[in-house]
Amino acid sequence: MSQTITQKLMLFFPKCECEKPIIYHLVKDYDLIVNVYRAKVTPEEEGYLVLDVTGTEEDIERAMDFVRTFNVTVNYTGKGVTWDERRCTHCGQCLAHCPSGALHLADPATRQVGYDESECIECLACIRICPFGTCASAF
């Protein structure tokens, strides 16, 4: 049996009438463990879904093929929250507020701040906190 992996994904739903219970099918038909961080799926509007899926690589690929049949765009780098390095001043204000350590002290000697996207749970605390507008949300 092939190894299970966890993949962070962002699904973009164009303005569509997709009323299928997609998450149900991911679990039921493709045997995936789903952890939804954030979702905005409103009928008649563009929608977003940021989630972790855990399963075999093949199952994840088959599941994404299924998802794409609804005209959904699958973004494997999960960019629900973006961090603009050019705007960051490395003040460290975010460090006390980021619960997952995605925003972290990359170099203790220079106190450079780094962002590890795979650790981000999309709580959006950084967007509220950052005085320099470094962090932004795709939706």
Next chain:
Amino acid sequence: MKTYAQINDRIASGKAVVLTADEIMDYVDKKGLAAAAQEVDVVTTATFGPMCSSGCFLNFGHSKPKIRMSEAWVEDVLVYAGVAAVDVYLGATQLRHGDPANMYYPGEFRYGGGHVIEDLVAGKTLQLFALSYGTDEYPRREIRTYFTIRDLNQAIMVNPRNCYQNYNVAINDSERPLYTYLGVLEPRRKNATYCSAGQLSPLLNDPYYETIGVGTRVWLAGAQGHVYAEGTQHAGACERTPAGVPKEGAGTLALTGDMKRMRPEFVRGVSLRGYGVSLALGIGVPIPILNEQVLQRTCVRDRDILAPVIDYSRDYPEKTGRVITYVTYEQLRRGQIEIEGKKVAVGSLSSYYKALEIAHLLADEIRRGEFLVSSPIAPLPRDGKMKPLVIREKP
């Protein structure tokens, strides 16, 4: 013993020995104080953080026909026009026209004076709108035009208060979040914020103002500016450690410099939720090593500098004067402090990373002979405390 002139001769000949304030301690430990004082000419200090008491004078030149601006806005941010016809002062904390401020609490304050200053230095095209009552020699009543910093006759930064010598560590003892100029403070002491470059900070490396005074040349966001006065709220007579390091705000500097020579990465607008807008600035100050004592003072380390922990839910706004405890910058930089047995996560508003970068940039400029040190024309006062504003009945 060295004089300013001797140090400048060495700088001009490209032979000056320059170290940053975070390198000097180990150097002195290795070489010994006396030998190091002979060798080292300059120690560079720096800071980068929000400095609300900042702003700039702009001169637009005259339109045809002329206008005597009585009210003016740049990018819809009100500027002070109560000076000469086409001079204005743009303040860092001014909100943009129509900003709901804290009407929908906590306000976002996305754009204001500090951001206009950032955009100006970045060379962006900005809108000027001004009104006038009209006079015989200045007949125009209204003007709307677009300009960049290159179109201005002068863009001179004039900051009444920068470089606070030391600063509070803010925490929140209440049951609700607080939105302050030191960032968001979660309830029940969940987090703390400090705002100082600590061992790199200019006035912590010259605690008795022995070399930094009125007239000192400084690196102001890349331009060569200078100290034009003691900063507002300067209070040299503060509580100090036995080594002389202030345990509270203490000294400040009033700085000025030519914005046309500034670098945009060191002039940044700041949005503080629920509080307002401000400006973060990068400042470097060279300390000429005149003697052993001056050198000794630049060897201050984060572990030697104490900052007062203040409750911003009650003690700060009510001005009670209570200090919960003191912590060192070494403790703060670990990212967690312990206050009365509780572990508190720590964040900073001052960027040590940028301060370090500035200290190195300034050191390089001095080594290349491009930045000379200057003897103050007047010292900063060591006495004097901060006066309160007394609310009185009309006499």
